[in-house]
Amino acid sequence: MSASSDGGGPARLSRRELEVARLVAEGLTNREIATRLFLSERTVDGHLEHVREKLGFNTRTQIATWVTRHADTPPAVAAPAQPAARSGALKRISKRWWVAASAVLLVIVEAAIVLQVVPSQSPRIITFAGSWPAKPGIGDFRGEAGPPRLAGMSLPSDVAVSPEGGVYIADYGNGRIRRVANGSIVTWAGGGKSDLAPGEFSYLANIGHASNIAIDARGGQYFLSNWNSTLEVWTATDQQVLERVVSLGASTTEFGEFWPPTVGGLAFGPNGALYIADSSANLVYRFTRGEDRARIVAGTGVAGFAGDSGPATGAMLYRPSGLAVDRHGSLYVADRGNNRIRKVDPYGIITTVAGGGGKYYGDSGDNGLAIKARLSFPAGVAVAQDGTIYIADTGNNRIREVTPAGTIVALAGTGTAGFDGDEGAAISAELAAPQGIALDGKGDLFVADTANLRVRELIGVDP
Numbered sequence: 001m002s003a004s005s006d007g008g009g010p011a012r013l014s015r016r017e018l019e020v021a022r023l024v025a026e027g028l029t030n031r032e033i034a035t036r037l038f039l040s041e042r043t044v045d046g047h048l049e050h051v052r053e054k055l056g057f058n059t060r061t062q063i064a065t066w067v068t069r070h071a072d073t074p075p076a077v078a079a080p081a082q083p084a085a086r087s088g089a090l091k092r093i094s095k096r097w098w099v100a101a102s103a104v105l106l107v108i109v110e111a112a113i114v115l116q117v118v119p120s121q122s123p124r125i126i127t128f129a130g131s132w133p134a135k136p137g138i139g140d141f142r143g144e145a146g147p148p149r150l151a152g153m154s155l156p157s158d159v160a161v162s163p164e165g166g167v168y169i170a171d172y173g174n175g176r177i178r179r180v181a182n183g184s185i186v187t188w189a190g191g192g193k194s195d196l197a198p199g200e201f202s203y204l205a206n207i208g209h210a211s212n213i214a215i216d217a218r219g220g221q222y223f224l225s226n227w228n229s230t231l232e233v234w235t236a237t238d239q240q241v242l243e244r245v246v247s248l249g250a251s252t253t254e255f256g257e258f259w260p261p262t263v264g265g266l267a268f269g270p271n272g273a274l275y276i277a278d279s280s281a282n283l284v285y286r287f288t289r290g291e292d293r294a295r296i297v298a299g300t301g302v303a304g305f306a307g308d309s310g311p312a313t314g315a316m317l318y319r320p321s322g323l324a325v326d327r328h329g330s331l332y333v334a335d336r337g338n339n340r341i342r343k344v345d346p347y348g349i350i351t352t353v354a355g356g357g358g359k360y361y362g363d364s365g366d367n368g369l370a371i372k373a374r375l376s377f378p379a380g381v382a383v384a385q386d387g388t389i390y391i392a393d394t395g396n397n398r399i400r401e402v403t404p405a406g407t408i409v410a411l412a413g414t415g416t417a418g419f420d421g422d423e424g425a426a427i428s429a430e431l432a433a434p435q436g437i438a439l440d441g442k443g444d445l446f447v448a449d450t451a452n453l454r455v456r457e458l459i460g461v462d463p
Contacts, residue, residue: 123460129167129180131150139453158212167179170213175209221236224266233266273286282318299316299317302316318337339377340355341391354370354375361395380434387404433449
């Protein structure tokens with residue numbers, strides 16, 4: 001962005017500082033900006049102070065005037081500009097093509113007649129695990145060995161389903177991996193005071209902030225953690241004795257630095273390879289048992305957006321998080337900071353399969369091409385056997401679906417953050433910053449509804 005306090009010389013705002021300045025111009029308070037950008041209010045205060053210093057301004061009015069004059073000019077930084085704030089414009093409720101026989105409604109929008117298809121079927125949503133804490137906040141820990149719907153959790157960030165039907169939850173804020181089976185919830189790993197070390201019992205160890213889980217073909221459970229500021233993948237034997245799988249080195253992501261919480265992503269491929277996203281390093285790795293180290297399969301380590309249609313190892317990512325692998329071996333990456341879902345095919349070529357419909361984040365494009373749609377900080381992705389892609393559109397508080405033909409449609413969430421709609425149609429329910437998602441192989445989708453401190457289940461997603 002080229003401007004100064006008098007509108008003349010260059011002012012080099014960072015990507016985040018530009019975002020804050022734009023939201024100030026929209027009239028948002030620091031607290032509202034923090035909520036919109038998933039930051040702490042204290043962090044926003046610091047960014048705003050830097051904006052004032054760089055531009056030589058003292059008031060929010062001066063910042064707003066400057067943004068109005070220069071809002072369309074990209075910032076003078078190496079990485080691409082973060083998208084502008086999502087407007088409070090008309091929210092379109094999109095529909096899913098469930099069956100050929102659907103009722104048709106005519107909707108008049110701004111004097112134009114729009115044909116919309118209203119499905120005769122829609123997935124139903126329920127709470128699978130979690131409930132409100134006694135006091136508002138990031139949650140609590142309670143309900144061990146009891147019914148999962150009565151349990152207390154703290155910012156659950158991921159979910160995975162094992163072949164035998166057990167559901168594993170990354171209870172991020174509580175530093176635990178919890179397992180739901182046979183009508184009760186128990187801690188599978190974490191919550192203890194012992195160091196995270198090989199040979200320790202999983203339920204006696206401190207596993208740090210474990211944000212992601214993956215289940216291999218044999219039902220083995222793996223988790224990604226940044227305990228002691230080191231990003232590592234761990235598993236446990238049938239006797240729940242911990243084993244280190246691979247270490248990726250130092251992680252700069254700390255609890256509370258990014259919200260919703262995540263340190264990366266984790267997924268298994270059909271050949272048994274383990275894929276790991278390192279959000280802080282802007283890289284995705286592949287690791288196979290027997291190898292001496294994990295190998296980079298996507299990203300250069302520099303935050304930004306570049307490289308589509310070329311080798312993934314030469315592409316730029318920005319805060320990659322959720323991962324999924326389809327039956328053909330293609331890797332899907334929730335490129336969170338770029339507001340896209342990107343695909344790395346078996347030949348190592350990267351493309352965008354959803355998002356990218358504009359320079360900034362937003363909520364648009366339903367019933368059109370997925371690559372023309374706008375997403376907002378998507379943190380989770382899952383892929384069905386037929387190639388259907390499911391997206392946790394975190395910043396938009398929605399779950400979206402990309403059909404095998406490349407059309408994006410709304411699946412769950414109204415776009416308004418909140419908790420509502422259990423036992424009803426998922427499209428009419430409210431979610432709050434959903435993150436990790438997982439299919440169970442029986443047609444249901446589990447959603448880590450992070451800010452609602454719950455795991456929700458969409459029934460009948462993939463009939």
